Amino acid sequence: MASLSSLCSSSPSLKPKPAASLPKTVLNPPFPGKPTSLSFPIRSSKPLDVAAHSVAREIAADSSKSGGNSVPGKPKKGLEKDPQALWRRYVDWLYQHKDLGLYLDVSRIGFTDEFFREMEPRFQQSFDAMEGLEKGAIANPDEGRMVGHYWLRNSELTPTPFLKTQIESTLDCICTFADEIVSGKIKPPASEAGRFTQIMAVGIGGSALGPQFVAEALAPDNPPLKIRFIDNTDPAGIDHQVAQLGSELASTLVIVTSKSGGTPETRNGLLEVQKAFREAGLDFAKQGVAITQENSLLDNTARIEGWLARFPMFDWVGGRTSVMSAVGLLPAALQGIDIREMLTGAALMDEATRSRDLRNNPAALLALCWYWASDGVGSKDMVVLPYKDSLLLFSRYLQQLVMESIGKEFDLDGNRVNQGLTVYGNKGSTDQHASNTHLRNSYGCVRWKLIANCLDFYEDGKIDLKLLQGTRSALYANDRESVSVTVQEVTPRSVGALIALYERAVGLYASLVNINAYHQPGVEAGKKAAGEVLALQKRVLAVLNEASCKDPVEPLTLEEVADRCHAPEDIEMIYKIIAHMAANDRALIADGHCGSPRSIKVYLGECNVDALY
Numbered sequence: 001m002a003s004l005s006s007l008c009s010s011s012p013s014l015k016p017k018p019a020a021s022l023p024k025t026v027l028n029p030p031f032p033g034k035p036t037s038l039s040f041p042i043r044s045s046k047p048l049d050v051a052a053h054s055v056a057r058e059i060a061a062d063s064s065k066s067g068g069n070s071v072p073g074k075p076k077k078g079l080e081k082d083p084q085a086l087w088r089r090y091v092d093w094l095y096q097h098k099d100l101g102l103y104l105d106v107s108r109i110g111f112t113d114e115f116f117r118e119m120e121p122r123f124q125q126s127f128d129a130m131e132g133l134e135k136g137a138i139a140n141p142d143e144g145r146m147v148g149h150y151w152l153r154n155s156e157l158t159p160t161p162f163l164k165t166q167i168e169s170t171l172d173c174i175c176t177f178a179d180e181i182v183s184g185k186i187k188p189p190a191s192e193a194g195r196f197t198q199i200m201a202v203g204i205g206g207s208a209l210g211p212q213f214v215a216e217a218l219a220p221d222n223p224p225l226k227i228r229f230i231d232n233t234d235p236a237g238i239d240h241q242v243a244q245l246g247s248e249l250a251s252t253l254v255i256v257t258s259k260s261g262g263t264p265e266t267r268n269g270l271l272e273v274q275k276a277f278r279e280a281g282l283d284f285a286k287q288g289v290a291i292t293q294e295n296s297l298l299d300n301t302a303r304i305e306g307w308l309a310r311f312p313m314f315d316w317v318g319g320r321t322s323v324m325s326a327v328g329l330l331p332a333a334l335q336g337i338d339i340r341e342m343l344t345g346a347a348l349m350d351e352a353t354r355s356r357d358l359r360n361n362p363a364a365l366l367a368l369c370w371y372w373a374s375d376g377v378g379s380k381d382m383v384v385l386p387y388k389d390s391l392l393l394f395s396r397y398l399q400q401l402v403m404e405s406i407g408k409e410f411d412l413d414g415n416r417v418n419q420g421l422t423v424y425g426n427k428g429s430t431d432q433h434a435s436n437t438h439l440r441n442s443y444g445c446v447r448w449k450l451i452a453n454c455l456d457f458y459e460d461g462k463i464d465l466k467l468l469q470g471t472r473s474a475l476y477a478n479d480r481e482s483v484s485v486t487v488q489e490v491t492p493r494s495v496g497a498l499i500a501l502y503e504r505a506v507g508l509y510a511s512l513v514n515i516n517a518y519h520q521p522g523v524e525a526g527k528k529a530a531g532e533v534l535a536l537q538k539r540v541l542a543v544l545n546e547a548s549c550k551d552p553v554e555p556l557t558l559e560e561v562a563d564r565c566h567a568p569e570d571i572e573m574i575y576k577i578i579a580h581m582a583a584n585d586r587a588l589i590a591d592g593h594c595g596s597p598r599s600i601k602v603y604l605g606e607c608n609v610d611a612l613y
């Protein structure tokens with residue numbers, strides 16, 4: 001078994017995948033007739049507006065009461081419809097990143113010049129905050145940690161030489177390990193294939209969504225190792241994944257990813273997979289890889305059981321921004337995706353989004369549009385419509401990145417703000433035939449208007465421009481604002497850039513609305529609630545055990561169980577716990593049946609005398 005430290009001392013050897021083996025998407029220039037050079041007026045930075053954040057909060061509070069539309073300078077009128085004026089707006093505002101071949105069109109968002117001027121100084125504050133974050137400030141005060149995903153793609157930025165070495169040596173280890181797995185130097189012990197052919201990735205949330213998006217977007221048609229995911233605790237779903245592997249379980253590399261190393265869903269997935277290995281007579285440890293924080297439960301398990309390899313997750317990288325750490329890079333490299341290109345794309349975008357010139361910073365422009373269109377309080381939804389099949393999972397990826405980062409009850413000063421941006425979307429064309437009627441016509445309620453965030457991807461005439469532009473025009477005609485992001489090719493570089501673009505937009509937007517983008521109190525509440533259910537389950541078991549040890553056995557009604565647990569207010573949860581135990585043959589129903597809670601009388605199949613005292 002290669003230990004964390006020995007793994008991280010090896011040198012890079014993964015050769016970049018030749019461009020020819022990447023998905024081929026050679027494209028036409030996306031904007032026919034687009035001027036070759038655009039002049040963006042250079043604006044001098046205004047002095048910092050110290051009151052800006054509190055103004056924003058007042059606006060946000062008012063806006064949430066009134067249903068929005070009280071952003072500074074935002075007129076209560078329809079969008080510009082004159083074609084000539086729209087063309088000028090398009091040309092004036094079109095952002096282009098030449099090296100990345102990426103375009104951002106914000107012309108179909110109706111912000112005014114006045115709004116832009118008023119927001120500019122506030123953006124300067126957000127840029128300051130971002131600069132501090134990149135220099136190693138404790139940007140997540142709740143968890144007392146730095147936020148360093150930007151360092152992953154440019155290790156020169158790390159605040160200490162130790163972190164730089166950590167990043168570089170881990171990247172080297174990933175490349176070396178992937179190379180040795182792909183080449184067959186590291187072999188599965190009991191497979192006739194003579195090399196690993198499959199990856200089973202076990203993880204959830206940020207430990208699954210990034211790798212899933214990258215695999216869908218970039219894996220070649222015939223990757224050296226094919227990947228599948230276990231990202232739920234559904235036993236049937238896990239069985240299905242294992243069954244589909246069949247005899248290839250013997251040549252499956254199991255990558256278990258969990259930053260905390262203690263997430264129950266991931267732990268359940270691991271236990272189920274280990275069981276499948278035992279039943280097939282295979283030694284799991286020889287095929288298991290852990291990606292987790294050092295000394296976590298998962299890390300200790302992997303170390304003690306002698307797994308094939310362990311890779312670190314860093315404290316200063318959050319789950320939802322971890323795709324450029326070992327979490328996303330290891331599975332990507334094993335699928336033959338050029339991970340150094342992904343990092344380059346992200347680094348180029350990071351550089352562009354450090355610009356303090358708001359007009360020339362694509363992430364700031366995105367954040368500006370989100371703020372304008374949703375009144376700075378998330379009064380509208382964000383619909384992500386990718387017109388490339390390979391980007392199908394981008395909306396799912398962005399759901400976590402945006403909603404977990406922005407959806408917050410309190411701001412940084414402890415004021416209740418109930419912030420959030422709702423993200424959904426499938427594929428552009430599919431949505432055209434499914435949800436777009438709603439998007440175009442319905443307000444649902446005042447807070448359910450639309451931001452269509454169209455990701456248009458043109459591919460050598462293969463995508464029908466009429467449909468894409470038709471959606472944009474139809475939405476606009478009905479006063480639905482949209483942003484269009486265009487990349488010329490879906491490559492590791494452009495995917496890295498897209499991820500970096502949205503990461504920065506989220507950070508800047510969060511700073512504008514004065515919230516912590518890097519913690520997840522909602523999830524903590526969920527984990528706490530899960531812990532409380534577990535504690536209640538123990539009490540229910542103790543009460544049922546006591547009644548079941550009596551002679552004769554005393555079946556109890558749900559009310560009796562709740563009373564004896566001193567938890568009458570939790571009777572519904574007690575019913576669900578008992579129904580679950582009955583479904584798993586741990587509790588026996590004496591009277592009634594689970595579908596009629598009032599009729600139930602229940603006892604345990606076995607009395608555990610030892611547990612009585």
Ligand SMILES: O=P(O)(O)OC[C@H]1O[C@H](O)[C@H](O)[C@@H](O)[C@@H]1O
Nearest residue numbers: 205206207258259260263319523
């Ligand atoms: O990587 P893990 O520690 O297993 O966490 C998995 C997920 O857990 C929670 O849901 C967090 O809110 C996510 O941000 C995280 O990605």
